[in-house]
Amino acid sequence: MGAFILRRLAVSVPLLLATSLLVFGLVTVAGDPLTDLRSQDDVAPEVIEARRHALNLDEPVVVRYWTWLSGVVRGDFGVSLGGREVRSLLWERLQVTLRMVLAATLLALLAGVALGVVGAVRQNSVFDRVSRVLMYLLLAMPAFWVAGLLKSYLAIRLNRLLGHQVVFTVGEADPNLTGPLFERLANYGGHLLLPTIALVLGPIAVWSRYLRASMLQVLSADYLRAARAKGLPESAVVLRHALRNALVPLTTLVALHFGHLLAGAVIVERVFSWQGMGQLLVSGVTTGDANVVMAWLLVTSASVIVCNLLADLAYSWLDPRVHI
Amino acid sequence: MTDVLEARPGSPAPQVDADSEVIARARRPGALRRFRRRPVALAALAVLALLVVAAALGGRVWRYHYADITPDLSVSPSWSHPMGTDGVGHDMLARVLRGTQRSLLVGIVVAVVSTAFGAAVGAIAGYCRGLVDAVLMRFTDMVLTVPGIAILAVLAGWGGAKGNWLAISLVVAALSWMGIARVVRGVVLVLREQQFVEAARAVGAGPGRIVASHILPHAAGPIIVKATFSVGAAILAESGLSYLGLGISPPDTSLGLLIAIGEPAASTRPWLFYVPGLMIALIVLSVNLVGDALRDAFDPTDEGAIHARAARSRRLSERAQRTSAKSA
Numbered sequence: 104m105g106a107f108i109l110r111r112l113a114v115s116v117p118l119l120l121a122t123s124l125l126v127f128g129l130v131t132v133a134g135d136p137l138t139d140l141r142s143q144d145d146v147a148p149e150v151i152e153a154r155r156h157a158l159n160l161d162e163p164v165v166v167r168y169w170t171w172l173s174g175v176v177r178g179d180f181g182v183s184l185g186g187r188e189v190r191s192l193l194w195e196r197l198q199v200t201l202r203m204v205l206a207a208t209l210l211a212l213l214a215g216v217a218l219g220v221v222g223a224v225r226q227n228s229v230f231d232r233v234s235r236v237l238m239y240l241l242l243a244m245p246a247f248w249v250a251g252l253l254k255s256y257l258a259i260r261l262n263r264l265l266g267h268q269v270v271f272t273v274g275e276a277d278p279n280l281t282g283p284l285f286e287r288l289a290n291y292g293g294h295l296l297l298p299t300i301a302l303v304l305g306p307i308a309v310w311s312r313y314l315r316a317s318m319l320q321v322l323s324a325d326y327l328r329a330a331r332a333k334g335l336p337e338s339a340v341v342l343r344h345a346l347r348n349a350l351v352p353l354t355t356l357v358a359l360h361f362g363h364l365l366a367g368a369v370i371v372e373r374v375f376s377w378q379g380m381g382q383l384l385v386s387g388v389t390t391g392d393a394n395v396v397m398a399w400l401l402v403t404s405a406s407v408i409v410c411n412l413l414a415d416l417a418y419s420w421l422d423p424r425v426h427i
Numbered sequence: 428m429t430d431v432l433e434a435r436p437g438s439p440a441p442q443v444d445a446d447s448e449v450i451a452r453a454r455r456p457g458a459l460r461r462f463r464r465r466p467v468a469l470a471a472l473a474v475l476a477l478l479v480v481a482a483a484l485g486g487r488v489w490r491y492h493y494a495d496i497t498p499d500l501s502v503s504p505s506w507s508h509p510m511g512t513d514g515v516g517h518d519m520l521a522r523v524l525r526g527t528q529r530s531l532l533v534g535i536v537v538a539v540v541s542t543a544f545g546a547a548v549g550a551i552a553g554y555c556r557g558l559v560d561a562v563l564m565r566f567t568d569m570v571l572t573v574p575g576i577a578i579l580a581v582l583a584g585w586g587g588a589k590g591n592w593l594a595i596s597l598v599v600a601a602l603s604w605m606g607i608a609r610v611v612r613g614v615v616l617v618l619r620e621q622q623f624v625e626a627a628r629a630v631g632a633g634p635g636r637i638v639a640s641h642i643l644p645h646a647a648g649p650i651i652v653k654a655t656f657s658v659g660a661a662i663l664a665e666s667g668l669s670y671l672g673l674g675i676s677p678p679d680t681s682l683g684l685l686i687a688i689g690e691p692a693a694s695t696r697p698w699l700f701y702v703p704g705l706m707i708a709l710i711v712l713s714v715n716l717v718g719d720a721l722r723d724a725f726d727p728t729d730e731g732a733i734h735a736r737a738a739r740s741r742r743l744s745e746r747a748q749r750t751s752a753k754s755a
Contacts, residue, residue, distance in 0.1 A: 118569060122572070122573050125573070126578065126581065129578065129582060239715070243709075243712035244708045245663055245683070245704065245707050245708075247670050247687075248708075251690045251700060259694065362574050366576035369580075373670070374690075384577065388581055389673075399577065403577070404572070404573070404574060407572060408572075
């Protein structure tokens with residue numbers, strides 16, 4: 104297994120390199136970090152030239168890429184245009200985004216699996232029909248629109264109903280949050296609730312549809328008849344024999360979609376004004392800050408690779424016939 | 428998202444060993460007849476047709492232009508402004524019509540460009556095999572794993588491309604051709620060994636002609652289905668980009684941009700926020716319903732069709748039981 108993990112990670116290194124080269128080229132071609140400076144009338148050309156030199160912009164792209172790459176290998180992600188060290192900036196933002204994305208993944212998995220299983224076991228029941236129509240609608244609505252609806256209706260109503268503000272619509276936590284642990288956790292939770300819901304609706308729709316179809320296929324298999332024939336209770340038949348096998352194809356999909364969740368976080372963070380990785384990416388792109396964009400890309404790609412690896416491990420755990 | 432909608436455990440991404448099935452499916456006759464039997468799909472198609480007409484002609488017929496500034500500021504929906512106006516005095520109906528037009532244009536251009544490009548890559552890879560195939564497919568895999576939004580954002584922010592709907596569409600298309608490339612490659616890999624291809628080669632047809640007029644028509648079904656789903660996915664992608672301020676930008680407008688502008692006013696002037704979002708949902712829902720029906724029409728063994736058939740036979744047997752109970 105150790106060898107398998109090492110092999111997989113080794114294979115993904117060239118992929119990461121190629122991707123980073125591609126994006127580095129695009130960022131440097133597409134964005135000019137000096138636009139702001141140039142657009143001001145009273146800035147002397149010498150100043151612009153000095154800034155250009157300070158940012159190494161007078162060197163060819165390949166050299167700049169090499170400088171960046173050798174820095175990354177040493178754990179140095181460079182400095183942002185604002186003068187901050189990208190590594191510490193990234194670390195700060197990553198915690199914020201990961202909190203949302205991990206909560207969303209967990210919630211989406213639980214809800215998606217539950218909806219999929221019930222939908223398949225009670226096929227064509229009222230529940231199944233309603234949830235299928237609902238999932239269809241969810242897939243057609245832009246996530247940021249649903250998020251806006253949640254924010255301006257659900258949150259305000261709920262807070263009014265409960266008498267004080269429990270659900271928050273802005274930011275990831277109150278600034279300068281202090282107090283007992285429980286209060287702090289409640290504050291984090293209240294801030295986390297809406298963004299997580301906004302982020303999970305899409306994945307829940309997709310995963311539950313997928314699991315339902317895969318459950319239906321497994322439920323008609325012969326070995327389920329065998330399981331029932333030997334007198335297992337229905338819950339064991341469904342959960343241990345059917346679900347376990349139906350989960351196998353879903354793991355691949357979930358790993359693939361972890362990247363989508365990180366991408367979705369870019370938009371959800373904007374809706375709820377979270378200072379996370381996504382906002383970092385958007386500001387990096389709009390200012391042409393190559394180091395920042397590259398850092399986002401590196402972290403996202405690496406987490407997608409790790410997720411695919413985890414999916415393969417889960418695969419062999421769910422299906423003992425798969426040896427890795 | 429296209430892959431997501433089509434993803435089914437029963438039919439994994441077609442690979443070489445699953446290809447004979449793909450081909451058998453693609454050429455099954457009666458797809459049109461099966462499509463016509465689905466009332467929901469027909470309704471969705473009618474809605475789409477209506478939206479296309481409204482988007483194409485609405486801007487000319489309606490009394491306000493999307494950039495017109497009327498003296499009515501922030502009025503709620505009324506006879507003179509059926510969707511109200513925004514804080515500047517823009518008529519929302521005119522703006523939503525314009526946004527719908529932009530969304531549909533983006534969706535169609537993305538579908539056409541990404542399908543054509545994906546089919547070309549897949550056909551070349553499948554026909555040439557060997558090194559060309561390996562290089563093209565590794566490249567496809569790479570684009571698949573790259574977090575698309577980074578590239579989208581970077582490219583969409585490109586100086587000259589900024590705010591231009593065609594440039595945005597091309598950027599979105601550049602990130603949505605991979606699924607079609609894989610399907611087409613699979614089909615071509617299998618079919619190039621068939622006797623009718625050999626016959627075509629024997630009478631002197633070149634590789635381009637063989638692929639275009641002898642092989643690709645067999646993959647028409649899956650290609651059409653994928654292209655349909657990519658319309659909806661592209662519309663959602665564009666609205667997301669516009670929302671982030673990286674897509675279509677003022678003075679032009681799009682549904683995503685309208686939502687972004689209307690969002691702060693969602694609870695005070697809800698019409699600014701509701702209408703564009705509902706419009707996107709309506710377009711994408713219709714497109715997806717049509718795509719679903721097309722997939723079932725091209726592949727009648729699929730789940731949906733089986734359900735329909737099972738439900739029909741159940742109704743028939745119930746009716747038979749009722750009549751027999753009555754006569755007894």
